[in-house]
Amino acid sequence: MVGRTIRFDDGAAYEQVMGIWSQLAGGIFLDWLAPPSGLRWIDIGCGNGAFTELLVERCAPEEVHGIDPSEGQLAFARTRPATRRVEFRQGDAMALPFPPDRFDAAVMALVLVFVPEPAKGIAEMARVVRPGGTVAAYMWDMLGGGFPLDPVLVEMRAMGVAPPRPPEMNASRMDVMHDLWTDAGLDAVETREITVHRIFAGFEDFWMTSLKAGSLGPTIAAMASGDVETLKSRVRARLPADGDDRITYSARAHAIKGRLPM
Structure with missing residues (x-):
């Protein structure tokens, strides 16, 4: 995934920072989707395959394709034992x-939030899904305090330090997500919050893990x-x-799903 100056190319580092968080939220997300087995899936912005692996393990898909702009992330995704049958390729969410x-x-x-034109990304999702198929996503509540790295980001901003931000932060808002889905012509649109908890061995574990984030x-x-x-002292407090x-x-994500009209 790419967002202006934010790059995610190190799959192993991403796994420690966000892959674990993604799977924590992804499990609840898949339970909510409750898909039947044997479906053909596309995982857009699959990154290092953290969610793709979960999808394969829990949903018994007929086939899965993963798309991401970062070849480094895809290389890591291909090393996961559960994703050996997944077809990974470099590509753009908007095309x-x-x-x-x-x-x-x-x-x-x-x-x-990393898709430069979210509406175009959702339109592409809808385009490649059959009538009656599902278009779904989950994204951290970036503006409402739900992002796993917020303890560091809040204190950085308080000190006048501004790390790079994803290009489309508003796309993490539940109302904006709902509008994107309905504007794409999707039916039966539903949303929900997902809250997950992660335990770190201590502050140094949290701190060193956070430093691996591309932003x-x-x-x-x-x-x-x-x-x-x-900064460390402020975050520790x-x-x-x-x-x-x-x-x-704890971190909080916004999830959404909709169905392509028949």
Whole structure:
């Protein structure tokens, strides 16, 4: 996935930062979709295959195709044992390399805010899905405090440091997502919130994991060492640990699904 100056090319680093979070939310998302087995799926913005793997393991698909602009991410996705039968290829969410009516379901997992023209991306999802098929997505509540990296981002902004932002932050709002789906002509549109929790071994675990994020690591690396220590102290104060020094942090995503009219 690419969003202006934010790049996701290191599949292993992405796995530690966001892949685990994606699967936590993705499990609830798939339970909500409750799809039958044997469907033909396309996973758009599949990245390093975190959600793709979950899809294969839980939904018994007939076939799955994964599309992402980053060859580095796709290389990691191809190493997952569960995705050996998945066809991964480099591609653009706004110009999918498939004919109309090719799939039973199209999904985007944590992608929508990185699509430069979200409406075009949803139109492409609808185009490649057959009548009666499903178009669905989930995205962190980027503007409402639901993003897993918010403890660091909030304190960076308070210190006057501005890391890169995805190009279409508004697309994470539930009302905007609903409008995108209905404007694309989809029926039976439903939305829901998904809240997940992740346990870190301690603050250093949380901090070092966060530094692997494509939007944070380079920005923090460019800060003066004293500012980095100040930032760490401010973030630590936002994350109380339990009696075993573990940190449990919650994140919230917005999910949406709709059906292509028959």
